[in-house]
Amino acid sequence: MKSDFPLFPEQASTVAGSVDTLYITLVVVTGAVSLLIWIAVFYFAIKYRRRPDNELAQEIEPPMALELAWTIIPGIIFIGIFVWGAWVFFRIQRPPDNALEVYATGRQWMWKFQHATGQREINTLHVPVNRPVKITMASEDVVHSLWFPSFRVKRDVLPSRYATMWFQATKTGQFHIFCAEYCGTEHSKMIGSVIVMDPREYQQWLAGGPEGSLASQGERVFQKFACNTCHTGDATARGPVLAGLYGKQVMLTSGNVVVADENYIRESILNPQAKIASGFQAIMPTFQGQVSEEDLLKLLAYLKSLTPPQPQSRPLAPESPASLIQSRGARATSPATASPVNQGNQP
Amino acid sequence: MTSQTLHDVRFSEPPRTRNYLNVDYGVFSWLLTRDHKRIGILYLISVTTMFFVGGFFAFMMRLELLTPEGDLLTSDTYNKFFTLHGIVMIFFFLIPAIPGALGNFILPIMLGAKDLAFPRINLLSWYLYTIGAIFGVYVIVTGGVDTGWTFYTPFSTQYSNTKVFATTLGAFITGFSSILTGLNFIVTTHRMRAPGLTWFRLPLFVWSMYATSVIIMLATPVLAITLVLLMVERTLGVGIFDPTIGGDPVLYQHLFWFYSHPAVYIMILPAMAVISECVAAFTRKRVFGYTFVAYSSLAIAFLSFLVWAHHLFVAGISLYSAMIFSFASMLVAVPSAIKIFNWTATMYHASVSWQTPMLYVMGFIGLFTIGGVTGLFLGALGIDVHVHDTYFVVSHFHYIMVGGTVMAYLAGIHYWWPKITGRMYPEWWARLSALLVFVGFNLTFFPQFIVGYVGMPRRYHAYAPEFQVLNVLSTAGATVLAVGYLLPMIYLIWSLFYGRKAGSNPWGAVGLEWATTSPPPLENFHETPVVTWEAYDYPAFLKAMRETQHV
Numbered sequence: 001m002k003s004d005f006p007l008f009p010e011q012a013s014t015v016a017g018s019v020d021t022l023y024i025t026l027v028v029v030t031g032a033v034s035l036l037i038w039i040a041v042f043y044f045a046i047k048y049r050r051r052p053d054n055e056l057a058q059e060i061e062p063p064m065a066l067e068l069a070w071t072i073i074p075g076i077i078f079i080g081i082f083v084w085g086a087w088v089f090f091r092i093q094r095p096p097d098n099a100l101e102v103y104a105t106g107r108q109w110m111w112k113f114q115h116a117t118g119q120r121e122i123n124t125l126h127v128p129v130n131r132p133v134k135i136t137m138a139s140e141d142v143v144h145s146l147w148f149p150s151f152r153v154k155r156d157v158l159p160s161r162y163a164t165m166w167f168q169a170t171k172t173g174q175f176h177i178f179c180a181e182y183c184g185t186e187h188s189k190m191i192g193s194v195i196v197m198d199p200r201e202y203q204q205w206l207a208g209g210p211e212g213s214l215a216s217q218g219e220r221v222f223q224k225f226a227c228n229t230c231h232t233g234d235a236t237a238r239g240p241v242l243a244g245l246y247g248k249q250v251m252l253t254s255g256n257v258v259v260a261d262e263n264y265i266r267e268s269i270l271n272p273q274a275k276i277a278s279g280f281q282a283i284m285p286t287f288q289g290q291v292s293e294e295d296l297l298k299l300l301a302y303l304k305s306l307t308p309p310q311p312q313s314r315p316l317a318p319e320s321p322a323s324l325i326q327s328r329g330a331r332a333t334s335p336a337t338a339s340p341v342n343q344g345n346q347p
Numbered sequence: 348m349t350s351q352t353l354h355d356v357r358f359s360e361p362p363r364t365r366n367y368l369n370v371d372y373g374v375f376s377w378l379l380t381r382d383h384k385r386i387g388i389l390y391l392i393s394v395t396t397m398f399f400v401g402g403f404f405a406f407m408m409r410l411e412l413l414t415p416e417g418d419l420l421t422s423d424t425y426n427k428f429f430t431l432h433g434i435v436m437i438f439f440f441l442i443p444a445i446p447g448a449l450g451n452f453i454l455p456i457m458l459g460a461k462d463l464a465f466p467r468i469n470l471l472s473w474y475l476y477t478i479g480a481i482f483g484v485y486v487i488v489t490g491g492v493d494t495g496w497t498f499y500t501p502f503s504t505q506y507s508n509t510k511v512f513a514t515t516l517g518a519f520i521t522g523f524s525s526i527l528t529g530l531n532f533i534v535t536t537h538r539m540r541a542p543g544l545t546w547f548r549l550p551l552f553v554w555s556m557y558a559t560s561v562i563i564m565l566a567t568p569v570l571a572i573t574l575v576l577l578m579v580e581r582t583l584g585v586g587i588f589d590p591t592i593g594g595d596p597v598l599y600q601h602l603f604w605f606y607s608h609p610a611v612y613i614m615i616l617p618a619m620a621v622i623s624e625c626v627a628a629f630t631r632k633r634v635f636g637y638t639f640v641a642y643s644s645l646a647i648a649f650l651s652f653l654v655w656a657h658h659l660f661v662a663g664i665s666l667y668s669a670m671i672f673s674f675a676s677m678l679v680a681v682p683s684a685i686k687i688f689n690w691t692a693t694m695y696h697a698s699v700s701w702q703t704p705m706l707y708v709m710g711f712i713g714l715f716t717i718g719g720v721t722g723l724f725l726g727a728l729g730i731d732v733h734v735h736d737t738y739f740v741v742s743h744f745h746y747i748m749v750g751g752t753v754m755a756y757l758a759g760i761h762y763w764w765p766k767i768t769g770r771m772y773p774e775w776w777a778r779l780s781a782l783l784v785f786v787g788f789n790l791t792f793f794p795q796f797i798v799g800y801v802g803m804p805r806r807y808h809a810y811a812p813e814f815q816v817l818n819v820l821s822t823a824g825a826t827v828l829a830v831g832y833l834l835p836m837i838y839l840i841w842s843l844f845y846g847r848k849a850g851s852n853p854w855g856a857v858g859l860e861w862a863t864t865s866p867p868p869l870e871n872f873h874e875t876p877v878v879t880w881e882a883y884d885y886p887a888f889l890k891a892m893r894e895t896q897h898v
């Protein structure tokens with residue numbers, strides 16, 4: 001429950017505890033040192049206050065050992081803080097492989113979330129408890145920053161570039177979402193809630209998706225922009241085969257090798273001339289200004305779904321929820337279950 | 348015997364001579380002056396005025412934040428107010444305040460020089476400052492600006508429809524005034540020291556100002572470049588920072604902080620300069636670990652250039668660059684810690700006076716320590732992810748810049764007031780306001796650490812109800828703080844007319860500025876001083892003063 005005088009936000013993620021532990025340790029250590037300094041200042045100020053018999057102070061030659069001690073000891077302590085902080089940071093930054101994928105778009109002044117199963121929400125995000133969730137996000141305009149205080153994670157959302165963050169909620173309930181980077185007039189209204197549900201309720205909630213999975217929506221975008229005229233899926237076509245591209249290394253005509261991550265794919269769509277895959281001509285037109293941020297995320301989900309399925313990277317809960325979705329009437333083409341070949345060949 | 352000598356020095360009333368204040372009374376004798384002391388006073392008046400302008404915006408923000416709803420100001424007005432508060436306080440107060448007002452006045456005298464190396468350039472620097480400030484005031488009266496003092500792109504270049512161009516132009520011009528001041532200080536320190544005043548006899552004030560000037564000269568041009576790029580993109584639409592036209596928004600953040608992190612040391616090193624002088628004067632003792640304190644200023648100047656990306660830990664820099672910048676941020680805290688320890692140790696077996704400047708010094712040590720250790724929290728990556736862009740950061744830098752720099756500014760003004768004006772301020776009123784400032788400050792800003800950790804983002808016009816209690820405390824504190832800042836305005840002006848006359852050396856302090864009359868003559872010294880004593884060497888200084896007992 002929310003008290004009137006809270007000292008901590010709720011601890012509702014796997015990393016919250018380790019952030020708070022470091023924080024409390026620092027409060028205690030630095031608090032103790034600060035206290036010692038203040039006590040020394042006050043004690044000296046009173047003990048050695050100016051009196052007629054000490055109009056002039058006694059000169060003391062500073063011992064070198066003392067100077068070195070208070071240079072080196074704090075230095076060591078500070079480096080210790082650095083190491084601990086970096087260790088926590090690694091936990092915060094590195095998403096586990098089996099995370100549930102969610103896509104987010106920030107714009108003045110709202111958050112839009114898209115789920116792999118096709119649900120879209122504004123300023124509200126539903127996630128299951130005890131399950132890592134990875135958010136891939138971009139901004140449609142200025143820099144925003146997505147912050148979940150109760151999860152102790154935050155990440156700037158940049159225009160024209162994908163950023164990712166992840167968390168694993170440990171408590172069901174409703175928690176704040178804030179935009180942390182100033183973004184204009186209604187910055188303080190760019191807020192919302194994350195609703196952490198137990199897996200069963202979450203599955204029920206997911207079942208409400210009317211528009212088909214994000215990947216299948218992406219497939220429609222793929223067709224709408226006629227990407228398939230060149231990317232036919234045939235190795236001899238004018239455009240490279242996209243199935244299995246995501247996460248793979250790509251050889252460029254420049255001789256460099258890059259990993260086809262989210263930002264590479266994004267750039268290949270919006271600024272195709274920037275990097276040309278070796279063996280192909282620079283003939284792809286740019287889609288800058290034609291594809292919206294949300295459609296880009298759909299395309300991304302679609303291209304990722306073309307990857308040969310791996311057992312750990314299923315975006316849905318372990319107890320094969322695809323059947324669950326099907327039985328509740330959602331479309332059957334969940335990205336994890338449909339085989340890439342099938343998807344690629346759909347008319 | 349010694350106390351007898353001190354008494355002589357403190358109260359020997361110099362015969363009324365011509366001094367820099369009474370040589371001429373005309374308006375142009377001020378506006379066209381080349382005297383570093385008069386230019387110092389021009390700065391003193393301008394920066395203090397800007398301080399109250401910035402303070403007005405702060406106070407309005409605190410009133411708005413009394414309630415969670417955004418009810419007093421509109422969102423746009425609130426956003427403009429925090430932007431203007433930041434810009435006025437940083438560019439027009441904190442950066443120029445101590446170097447411009449106190450540095451200009453005192454530094455040449457401390458060196459035993461007649462003036463700075465380039466008096467005309469010094470006057471030019473004040474005019475550049477003033478032109479920049481006029482741009483600032485123009486923006487304020489014609490509708491304001493809402494980008495935050497950080498001008499992050501692409502918001503500032505493509506989305507804001509407020510007066511961004513005029514504001515950045517103002518900041519750009521003011522930057523040159525800093526550069527000219529820095530140039531003057533460096534050359535003067537190298538070339539114009541009195542006979543006998545070797546580098547290691549320099550007051551620590553000079554060391555710190557020197558380090559500040561180095562940072563100013565190296566970093567400010569980067570700000571100028573960054574602001575020009577910003578203006579070019581905004582007016583001509585050339586894609587530099589806006590990704591939709593081919594730019595990179597994070598590049599802006601790198602460039603901005605490459606200046607602005609060193610700039611935080613442009614703001615704090617002069618404060619450390621003042622504190623070192625006041626500690627020595629009000630403990631009547633050589634600053635403990637003189638060489639360590641002196642070198643720590645240079646270490647700060649150097650390291651301050653290596654930590655800028657700690658403002659970008661969640662902006663998308665790689666894991667490894669985050670690690671490097673976190674590590675460097677920890678190192679930059681060491682020289683600050685050295686200073687705190689040495690100042691505290693100076694008080695050991697000292698003759699500590701409880702006069703106002705010393706009260707500010709004690710306040711400074713208390714507050715700067717909190718500001719510094721919370722910098723460690725921010726430098727620790729795992730914590731920064733959570734508290735970045737929250738009230739925790741707001742509180743951290745106010746502890747440094749208000750608890751540090753403003754406290755030191757007030758300490759310095761009280762300390763050198765008798766030298767500048769020839770009059771004493773009323774001690775008890777001054778003590779009262781120092782106390783109000785200390786209490787008010789803590790009440791204002793301590794709750795912000797908590798509310799930031801609990802989850803209140805910065806730059807929020809309206810906030811979640813559970814943050815209210817802490818915000819009300821903060822606003823209450825701001826009221827006390829406001830009284831603490833207004834009181835000195837009243838009694839200092841009063842003292843110009845009714846204050847007790849000050850002798851040459853009312854504190855019994857060591858330093859060339861106390862070896863000349865109060866106020867000093869136009870040429871600073873009646874005869875060129877020769878320095879025979881080490882820095883802060885009380886017995887030797889007093890002996891030298893007795894021998895050359897000037898008339």
Ligand code: HEM
Pocket residue numbers: 497610611612614615657658676677679680683718719720721722723725726731734735736740743744747748
């Ligand atoms: C003791 C050494 C210090 C360390 C390790 C340190 C560390 C940091 C870090 C990591 C941040 C970024 C926080 C964030 O935005 O997430 C920060 C912010 C800031 N610090 Fe410090 N700091 C120190 C001293 C100072 C000093 C001496 C000053 C000023 C004179 C200062 C002024 C600021 C300002 C103005 C900001 C916030 C800027 C903004 O975001 O608007 N800091 N500090």
Ligand SMILES: [Cu+2]
Pocket residue numbers: 144145179180181182183184187188190
């Ligand atoms: Cu925002």
Ligand SMILES: [Cu+2]
Pocket residue numbers: 607608611654655657658
């Ligand atoms: Cu910094």
